[in-house]
Amino acid sequence: MMTRLIVENLTCRHGLLTAVRDVSFALRAGEVLCVIGANGAGKTTLMNAIAGTHRPVGGRIALDGVDVTAQPAFARVRSGIAMSPEGRRLFADMTVRENLLIAAENGRAGDWTLARVLQAFPQLRPLTDMPAGRLSGGQRQAAAIGRALLTNPVVLLLDEVSLGLSPAAVEGVYQSLAMIKEARTTTMVVVEQDLTRALGFADQVLCMAEGQTELQGMPGHLSREQITDAYFGIHDKELSDV
């Protein structure tokens, strides 16, 4: 199967601070990558760079073999990369339906319709005419993921999936995501703070610390210690023989 998303030696800065340094990975269609790492590790910056809202200073991003590094964010959505951003970023004074419509109108054509999103996130059904600013955290997250899906992405980026949600809400979101994963058509990059969740859901994990890749691989091939060490940025002697 062809490689869907390639990220190669990506480097991003905020002013003088290098927030992402030399990060690379490749994902096939339908594959799921979970990005883990402590606060400030550079996860959001990486996601923004892939989505096109942050200009990287080095490296390249390719979708289905086409270099999209120079494309602005809206053009990437039309190429098939969509993101549910950190903080959800819904249009607060517009209704949930309008939030979803905007994505549907300006994204790609495809299987995801308003009806199907409301089926995947039933909690949104009674809320469609409510201003998005009045939603609870969990409802907001559902609306933000639904909005990203309505652009019919081939690569779906989800930042902070479970942040601020109750265990039940997290479970609900992951059930919906599991349905999308089953279909094996949408490639996903998910930032998840909950290690157990991340390891359970991902085909690949990428652990970042201070902008660098500390550990990368398939969850089945990594030990829990390796992952926690990488998470806390503990370097040991074997690091050189990767």
Place this chain on the structure above:
Amino acid sequence: MFDGVLQALLQGGLLGGYYAIIAAGLSLMVGVVRFINLAHGDMAVLGAMVTITLTEVGGVPVLWSIMIMLPAMALMGWVMHATLFQRAMRGGFLLPILVTIGLGAALQNGMFGLWGSNTRSLGASIGELSWASWILPGGIILGKLPVLIFVTAVVVIGALHLMLKKTKLGRAIRATASDPEAAEMCGVSSRQAHRAAAAIAVTLAALAGVFLAMRGQVTPYSGPAQLIFAFEAVVIGGIGSLGGTLIGGMVLGVSQSLGGLISPQGSLLAGHLVFVSVLIWRLSRDWARDHGGWRASLAISAIKLRRRLTGGAPAPDRAPSSKGAA
């Protein structure tokens, strides 16, 4: 006396329609693009000059002149944003001000060069519409042109409201106004949305310019005064609210015509005074809200004043918040 006041109220309210049209464009730019175009009034005058020229020199019927002029001005707004405003916006808050002041001066001098400094009007070209009126019971005179302008204002603002609410472009414009980056994440080009808003804003200015020239006279230097009226209507009605511009325009118009009853010079002054009063009321209301409501904020002021007068005894800096709910 009573008839005079009624007449003034009516005329002022209708005049508000003109202010609302020119203010709607300014409000759209401020609310959506967060860009203040200080050449807005000069663009209104340019729209009037082009229409007058098409009609008088080209012999085109007035309505057709307007139909030709409006799309041309829309295109100019689009191009102006793409080439000039967009770049200026990247240069911090001062650059847009300098650029649009410069643009205004260039427009004024350009129009002076092309058309000279004579006053011009569309009044002669619209025949009896410029003076015809209805006489209402009680001897109240209702000019047909002011009514036409007011009705147009309501229709235009209503249409703009529907466009923003119900169409793809409207939703894209509102989304961009609320969070440009999030709009981009939905596939909306925020630049295109801004350019579309600029095109609409300039079209509205040009339409207002035509009405200005129908009601009276314009010169190449009429723009800045119109800009001030537009600003006043926007501020009175509330920034970023389209319905508000209609109300703001009418309040401004009514203040001016009531002021005109007091003395001929009172007209403009009354408008400015109402504008300043509304501005002060808005600011102090916001200040009060940030300090726990009117009662609490007044209590704070009283405590501070007493402390200054008595020169000392320390008083609590905050009023008890339980009393402060307003």
